[in-house]
Amino acid sequence: xxxxLPNDIKDENRKIIFDILLQNPNLAKVEITEKTAMSxxxxxxxxxxxxxxxxxxxxxxxxxxxxxxGRKRTVYRFNENSYVTIGIQxxxxxxxxxxxxxxxxxxxxxxxxxxxxxxxxxxxSIFEEIVDxxxxxxxxxNSTILGIGIGVDGAINNQKKTIRMRVAENKEENFRYEVIxxxxxxxxxxxxxxENDVNASAVAEFRSLDPGLGVTDLIHIAAGEGIGAGLIINxxxxxxxxxxxxxxxxxxxDPDYKRTSSSVGWLEGRLGLENxxxxxxxxxxxxxxxxxDFIASHIALTIANIISILGISHIIVSGKTIALSPxxxxxxxxxxxxxxxxxxxxxxxxASPHSxxxxxxxxxxxxxxxxxxxx
Numbered sequence: 316x317x318x319x320l321p322n323d324i325k326d327e328n329r330k331i332i333f334d335i336l337l338q339n340p341n342l343a344k345v346e347i348t349e350k351t352a353m354s355x356x357x358x359x360x361x362x363x364x365x366x367x368x369x370x371x372x373x374x375x376x377x378x379x380x381x382x383x384x385g386r387k388r389t390v391y392r393f394n395e396n397s398y399v400t401i402g403i404q405x406x407x408x409x410x411x412x413x414x415x416x417x418x419x420x421x422x423x424x425x426x427x428x429x430x431x432x433x434x435x436x437x438x439x440s441i442f443e444e445i446v447d448x449x450x451x452x453x454x455x456x457n458s459t460i461l462g463i464g465i466g467v468d469g470a471i472n473n474q475k476k477t478i479r480m481r482v483a484e485n486k487e488e489n490f491r492y493e494v495i496x497x498x499x500x501x502x503x504x505x506x507x508x509x510e511n512d513v514n515a516s517a518v519a520e521f522r523s524l525d526p527g528l529g530v531t532d533l534i535h536i537a538a539g540e541g542i543g544a545g546l547i548i549n550x551x552x553x554x555x556x557x558x559x560x561x562x563x564x565x566x567x568x569d570p571d572y573k574r575t576s577s578s579v580g581w582l583e584g585r586l587g588l589e590n591x592x593x594x595x596x597x598x599x600x601x602x603x604x605x606x607x608d609f610i611a612s613h614i615a616l617t618i619a620n621i622i623s624i625l626g627i628s629h630i631i632v633s634g635k636t637i638a639l640s641p642x643x644x645x646x647x648x649x650x651x652x653x654x655x656x657x658x659x660x661x662x663x664x665x666a667s668p669h670s671x672x673x674x675x676x677x678x679x680x681x682x683x684x685x686x687x688x689x690x
Contacts, residue, residue: 343388399458402676415676423452461683462506464675466515473558515674517545538636611647619656
């Protein structure tokens with residue numbers, strides 16, 4: 316059994332109080348004490364520490380004690396912009412960067428198009444330009460940037476330290492992501508966290524759900540240039556062995572299919588937007604109806620197989636492929652899932668354009684804020 320040192324307990328107390336203040340922006344020390352099992356002295360020390368590092372500020376307001384009796388209580392306000400992170404998503408040729416505060420709110424947004432791929436050494440110059448822009452914006456709000464989260468459309472393998480990305484039509488290649496991230500880190504001198512774009516989106520989509528729904532598990536499927544999924548299980552992002560959970564592009568329903576080392580997966584080869592546009596004329600009503608049915612049936616097969624194993628009942632779908640006709644595709648997906656598995660999960664569509672950037676920023680924040688409150 317592990318023995319907990321005093322510093323472990325101190326850090327845990329700070330984390331608990333940080334979470335309380337995050338959910339309740341204006342509280343007095345006594346009110347924080349009432350929400351914990353800590354003593355007033357312990358809470359007071361933590362709040363004073365948070366005040367010293369700028370996480371909270373005494374508002375100048377005061378509240379009466381219980382029943383209007385006793386000393387007035389000084390109220391502390393949570394400074395949501397005191398620390399921020401940068402979230403960047405690189406999907407296809409579109410790059411979107413966000414400056415995100417402690418609540419996950421967007422302070423500033425920057426978008427641009429570039430055909431320079433993430434794995435190219437030339438990307439570092441674009442990346443540095445984006446970070447410089449966000450640094451100026453952070454200075455305007457007196458915010459300290461803790462780190463950067465990057466969501467990219469690639470399959471990340473944490474065991475082999477590689478990211479597998481498309482390099483040409485129906486062709487992929489593995490790259491050493493430590494070399495890429497190391498180069499970017501050297502340029503901007505900030506911690507960088509790399510994440511698959513759909514995993515990052517799943518984090519953002521889960522945070523946006525109404526807490527009253529009581530959802531603890533979620534599948535987020537994104538279909539566009541490729542197809543992938545992010546899995547939230549027990550409110551945590553599930554990456555699986557090698558961080559490969561959710562790589563739907565390799566899902567296959569054809570027993571005669573054989574994949575080569577450089578080819579894209581079976582499902583991506585069928586649901587990738589470029590391939591669909593070659594097979595169907597979206598301007599033709601007949602073709603469009605066939606296209607909608609094709610997309611829906613294949614995504615429904617995927618959903619039915621996942622939820623029959625994991626028992627997840629909440630699914631969000633997104634991406635350019637779904638955006639071709641979201642209402643009809645969504646209705647057809649539900650119809651086919653019921654047909655295949657006699658299941659009726661909640662399936663919704665998200666048109667959020669920046670979810671990967673928001674999720675990447677949130678993940679960077681979760682990693683780095685611990686270092687701030689544990690000093």
